[in-house]
Amino acid sequence: MSNSLTLPPDLAAKVQAHIDSGAATDPIEVVRAGLDALEAAEAAKLDAVRAKLARAMNDPRPSAPADDVFSRVEALINAAAKK
Known part of the structure; x- marks a missing residue:
């Protein structure tokens, strides 16, 4: 790897600042x-x-059926695609 790097003027100015x-x-x-x-x-x-995953894994509520989850995700994707 090279030990030199040419920065564009805006970044060079920020470094100098x-x-x-x-x-x-x-x-x-x-x-x-x-x-x-x-x-x-x-x-x-x-x-x-990792914290979100830990909360989800420790959530005492029952798991949702995979078909329901995939249907909801598909609906969200379709709604986002229409925007």
């Missing part, structure tokens, strides 16, 4: 912070999905 503000000392630090933020956001999304 972070350096000028003292938030970062060099472009590598800006990229590292951006990647860290991206990874944190992805981890948060995954945690949210």
Whole structure:
């Protein structure tokens, strides 16, 4: 992998703004912070999905019949397609 990257002017300006503000000392630090933020956001999304799954798996209500679920999903998809 190459160790250099040419940024479009708008992104280069944002990187420089972070350096000028003292938030970062060099472009590598800006990229590292951006990647860290991206990874944190992805981890948060995954945690949210896992929490929803855990709630669903621990739901004491009886399961819905698969045919009913698929019919509801199909109706939602058809309604969304008409918009």
